[in-house]
Amino acid sequence: MPPLDINSGDTAWILTSAALVLLMTPGLALFYGGMVRAKSVLNMMMMSFSSLAIVSVLWVLYGYSMAFGDDATGVGLLGNPLQYLGLKGMMEDTGASLPAMAFVAFQAVFAIITVALISGAIADRAKFGTWIIFTIIWVTVVYFPVAHWVFDFSLDQHVGGWIANTLKAIDFAGGTAVHINAGIAGLMLAIVIGKRIGWRRDPMRPHNLTLVMLGAGLLWFGWFGFNAGSAVAASNSASVVWVNTMVATGAACLAWLATERIRDGHATSLGAASGIVAGLVAITPSCSAVSPIGAIILGAVAGVVCALAIGLKYKFGYDDSLDVVGVHLVGGIWGTLAVGLLATAAAPAGVDGLFYGGGFDQLWRQAVGALAVLLYSGILTLVIGLILHKTIGFRVSAEEETAGIDGIEHAETGYDLGSLSSGMRGVSFGGTQPVRTTETDEGPAGARGDHDEEEVKA
Template sequence: MDTGDTAWVLASAALVLLMTPGLAFFYGGMVRSKGVLNMMMMSLGAMGVVGVLWVLVGYSTAFGADVGGGLLGKPFEFFGLAGLLDPESAFGTIPTTVFVSFQAMFAIITVALISGAIADRARFGPWLLFAGIWALVVYFPVAHWVFDFDGKDADGNVVDPGGWIANDLAAIDFAGGTAVHINAGAAALALALVLGKRAGWPKDRMKPHSLPLVVLGAGLLWFGWYGFNAGSALGANATAGVTFINTTVATCAAMLAWLLVERIRDGHATTLGAASGVVAGLVAITPACSSVTPLGAIAIGVVTGALCALAVSLKYRFGYDDSLDVVGVHLVGGLSGTLLIGFFASAEAPAGVDGLFYGGGVDQLWRQAVGAVAVLAYSFVLSFAIGFAIKKTIGFRLGAEAESVGIDESEHAETAYDFGGFSGARGSSSKGSVADGASAVLEGSKS
């Protein structure tokens, strides 16, 4: 085992974990003030539920011995990580426990991503139930499909078969375009359909209550994403360097492309657009960061940034209330990045594959398309079924009165912005004016 590789992957795992609080800020700033705490709690709740399930059966289901033709790992092979705590147990050049920790963070953020589509109207308890069931029957198996590569002996013979997308199909997904973003985006669309529209949508304009929180969240996501992508090299090596550079330039290009679309379409570039463009670029380069050159990464960023900027308006045309544009950014961005590998992949990059534009024909393109469609269909169907079952049994949607009052107060008995401290201001006239002013600000943000 290599101590440098071990240190890098441990640091990367911490970076990926930071992405989930970053997502909480990003999503929290995008909702109205009466729903910011619930939005953050949905991300924090996902951390708790998925973290426990990963140690119990998640790692085994994703990376245990294959029991279904590349579809599923043996769920109880490493129950509670039994057998993996031996200091000599290695995954490549790092301890197995380090790899377990790194992959746990992927599972957590994937589930948390879904929550943005159902902001302001999903009860917290049923959301946690959905998160647990979805992780068990959707994410863990899909992670096996995409991330579990065949184990081979010294002669190259397969002794430990892995997932079908990674090995039989040979689709490229370096860090989770299918397993994370298409997977979460398809689930988000399914839940948005199951829960229905927010009260007043789309007639009422539901603007973000705090753009500074959105930008803070986007910055934390970008920072953490280096662990997500470069960390997936599983070593402090040249592949990590290439993926780091590609992650940077693709994100920069996507942000600029999103802003250009806004400027042409709306007459002005917005802060929300810049933050959203950053996330779209990060999503798109996730599957492709090991298979393209920096020029290819820029191209993927430009195409995806523009596509996602246009795609976020599809919900108005088709009538589904994807509150925070999870479908428009993660599903569309994940599909774009995954499919564009088939065009922009270059054998100069670490993956060593040529796409259509580099003389490789359509061989890699069809593999990318099959993998993307398979994950999308599997996630959408099962997510819809899980959400519908919860809706019909214990109820998923917040009641009309509770939604009107605000999900923070109705679900958590809390508010994000308590102006009660102003009551101690000197003088009765001062007290009244400050309190009344604070109340007016809060009510204005609620509306």
């Protein structure tokens, strides 16, 4: 029997939420994998799975201590990396209502998916070995400190991070630490590595929209653990957050589809999947601060804004392959600022935003928190990316990129269709040869390129 002071309901919810968030990384692998060309699908998925493996180990070794150890700077910038080195002392029963290892597990999966999100910006052209080295460096010098800033609250004698405790910006589940952090990092890497060969000239269509839809569904499913689990209890707050997450996502999906319909004349499955992710991103920081009606408004705005923001890469000339900037950076900024606009004291966070009579007090706090993470992550990612690119190289050669990164980096192919097609040769059905359609790396005819048709038109 567990000790009586442990709340078994809260513990079960946090461990379940951790499992849900862990599932989001394979879900992201499917989502991203379906959006790239067939010759890149394995590499794209491997970038997500490698982050799962690497960050899991680093989190135990020193990551948790850097993020949630007592502040070593006195101003909330970095947790003591030696305090919980190797999670020493974390297996003991402290008499708290939630086992320490349950919280360790829950926060670990946030670190994992944040790194994986970045990979979508550099799809089709990054060396897998360099990506692994980047993951180790980036999560250590960028994510772990930022997680300390945002997620580590001061309790009793424990000193936490400056955004959570000094600035008092509200980021319930990671709009700054996860989405703005990953979004600006993706932009910096896309700039450093450069554009794909044939970008804006050749169609680069998603090769498997079925995988995209399946991945989006798994992300939506797992996100209930991501957001509602951040209540760290099976409580009223978790319930409110769950509903807000559901309704904001639905509103964003509908808004994205409506935007496509008006702009392009048709609503697409890729648009639905992208709208789902945009809504999930936007509601993440604000899910404890808004009402369900506020969540609908927030999600609808996110669907429109993010659908339009993916076109920024054509205007400014950066090749963000899978729109990490347009969805995660823009959606994360909107969701973070929306707390200062749409928050209501009736929600669990207990704060009024500008539209509820709270003035600009919470809005400026949200803006400062978002800007701080954006600048810190952007500058350090640029430095890390440039060093790696100029030394060991971050990009495969032009010949390797053209031939297909799966075969070059992993000696594998996502779809072994050759044996099937060769077995069909010479087979006669009623005196006629079967018609075999030809699929290229660009996907079947009629598929859309990236998220926007402007690339194909160009």
